[in-house]
Amino acid sequence: MVDMFWVGCPKCRGTFCAATRDFKGQDREMICPFCSHAFKDTEGVEPQEGTGAGWLKTAK
Amino acid sequence: MAKDLRHFIKALQEKAPEELITVEKEIDPRFEASAVLQHLENRDAFPAVLFNKSKNLRGESSPFRLMSNLHATRQKCAIALDLEKHEWRSELVEEYSRRQRNRIKPIIVSREEAPVKQVIRTGKDIDLFELPAMAIHAMDGQAYLNDVVIAADPDTGVYNSSHHRMKIKSKTRTGLYASPRHLWSYFRRAEERGEPLPIAMVHGHHPAIHLAAESIVPIEDDEYEVTSGLLNEPIRLVPSEAFGDRLMVPADAEVVIEAEILPNVREAEGPYGEFTGYYGPSRYAWVCEVKAITYRKDPIWVQMFVGHADCSIVGGIGKEAGTLDIIKATAVPTVKAIHFPISGCCRFISYISIAQKAEGEARVAALASFPPFDELKIVVVVDEDIDVFNERQVLWAVATRVQPDDGLDIIRHVRGGTLDPSQVRLTDGSKLIIDATKPQDRPFAKTLDIPADVMGRIRLEDLLSPADRARIGI
Incomplete structure (x- = not known):
């Protein structure tokens, strides 16, 4: 799989993964899967556990 | 009556x-x-729902x-190919x-004969949000289309069908992620000419179209033609609304979404819960503009439960058959059986049994199985006394x-699957062969x-009480 990084959405704080080669240092907008906010990697906030839709809390 | 989803549902109800x-x-x-499907899976239950x-x-x-989980057991896939439910192995x-x-x-039918043309939505009447498209996993966030995508080669007109994730972005717009295979080749050639590529997404048809x-x-x-072969009858096609006979679509589908992949347009798409059981990261991917949605009057929207048995099993059977044919024709004629187990997502691992006649045949069988399918990563070759559909036996042989x-x-450095989470470089992976066959050049333990x-004389039916027999299913 392509190299990826974790990023936090500056609007909803949701945490998700994105492909490094597609977005890191690129002038391209990511779309937050939780709130659809568009932002560049430089605008992303620190990924946090249990944020957004709660990806770390998903029931097994 | 042509084979379609309803024909298959009836066969399931009967068989x-x-x-x-x-x-x-x-x-x-x-x-x-x-959540319903996950609760069932947690109980080791995989019915179509x-x-x-x-x-x-x-x-x-x-x-x-x-409807979902249509292919979540090999028994259902056996019934789809007109076998009995117990005929799910070799x-x-x-x-x-x-x-x-x-x-x-295939055969061509008129629009009047095509159930999928009973309702036609074009122009301002197109609204993807009116569909019951599933949002499956937490980090998907939004709903996706994920069933069969059909396209015609822009140079030859030959048709490809494949599964892709397609995020619904607006009433008329979706994303689309494709690994570098046939659809990728079609679109890259169209894009080099500055042209869009017409596609049809089929949600709901006989499982043969997915297989x-x-x-x-x-x-x-x-x-x-492959789909027709699997159906054992010609699939009925009808011209699309948006592209006419440039893109023929299945007449007996429940729902067809006609769209164009736009040239020189890329947008963020994903993350998405992939067949691997992991989230694939957000990619800068293709974008599609929907031109028409057609469906039956009483439509059944079918969507695959990706990342689970529904997705794994439907992908594995074709790989087993294709790889078996190639090994038999080009490498080891005495190959006996092959299985892509669900423990390897029915993609990454294969178990092959052979009647080895000479030293080295196990390696030849393994090597022949890699080129046709880049996601295959680990091949275990066993002797014919091992049942490849019994993972415990295979691991015992190992x-x-x-x-x-x-x-x-x-x-090392062989093309691998782009969605394999363990693969660091996008397409550059490695392969492992495990030769678990007995040596040919020396005596081996019996x-x-x-x-x-x-064994023939002693019968449990004669020895056990009815209660004990019931307990162990005799």
Whole structure:
């Protein structure tokens, strides 16, 4: 799989993964899967556990 | 009557009623449907589920019914190929192989004869949010289309079918992620000419269309002909609304979404819960503009439960048949059976049994199986006394017939699957061969057995009480 990084959405704080080669240092907008906010990697906030839709809390 | 989804549902009801359940309470396709499927999976239950009442993506009651887990057991796939439910092991692989080689030309029908044309939405009437498209996993966030995508080669007109994730972005717009295979080649050639590529997304048809989408065939081969072969009858096609006979679509589908992949347009798409059981990261991916949606008056929207048995099993059977044919034709004619187990997502691992006649045949069989399918990563070759559909037997052979310094081979820097989470570089992976066959050049330990005449004489039915027999299923 392509190299990826974790990023936090500056609007909803949701945490998700994105492909490094597609977005890191690129002038391209990511779309937050939780709130659809568009932002560049430089605008992303620190990924946090249990944020957004709660990806770390998903029931097994 | 042509084979379609309803034909298959009827066959399930007749041959394996335990393989189909219905839910009458209205369900939200955003996570609620997948929660039902996950609860069933947690109980080791994998029936097809028909939700008779579903909401759409606006939260309103939908006229569409919703169905998933259509391929979540090999038994259902066996029934799809007109076998009995117990014929799910090599019988299924061999039947797929036989039908895949028996190419049948599709037939063209008029719009009036095509159930999928009973309702036609174009222009301002197109609204993807009116569909019961599933949002499956937490980090998907939004709903996706994920069933069969059909396209015609822009140079030859030959048809390809394949599965792709397509995020719903607006009433008329979706994303699309494709690994570098046939559809990728089609679109790159169209894009070089500055042209869009017409595609049709099919949500709801006979499972043969899904099984064909996962076949291993050359790019020159027409996958409508493969689908017809698997159906054992010609698939009925009808011209699309938006592209006419430039893009023929299945007449007996439940729903067809016609769209164009736009040239020189890329947008963020994903993350998405992939077949691997992990989230694939957000990519800068293709964008599609929907031109028409057509469907039956009483439509059943089918969506795959990606990342689970529904997705794994439908992908594995075509790989088993295609790889078996290639090994048999080009490498080891005495190959006996092959299985892509669900523990390897029915993609990454294969178990192959051979009647080895000479030293080295196990490696030859393994090597022949890699080129046709880039996601295959680990091949275990066993002797014909091992049942490749019994993982415990396969691992027993690995445990007792392999010395790691002699039985393993690693091949580095070979094209691998782009969605394999363990693969650091996008397409550059490695392969592992485990030769778990007995050596040919020296005596080897004999497997245990009970005297055959005693085994034949002693019957549990004669010795156990009715209660004990019931307890162990005799």
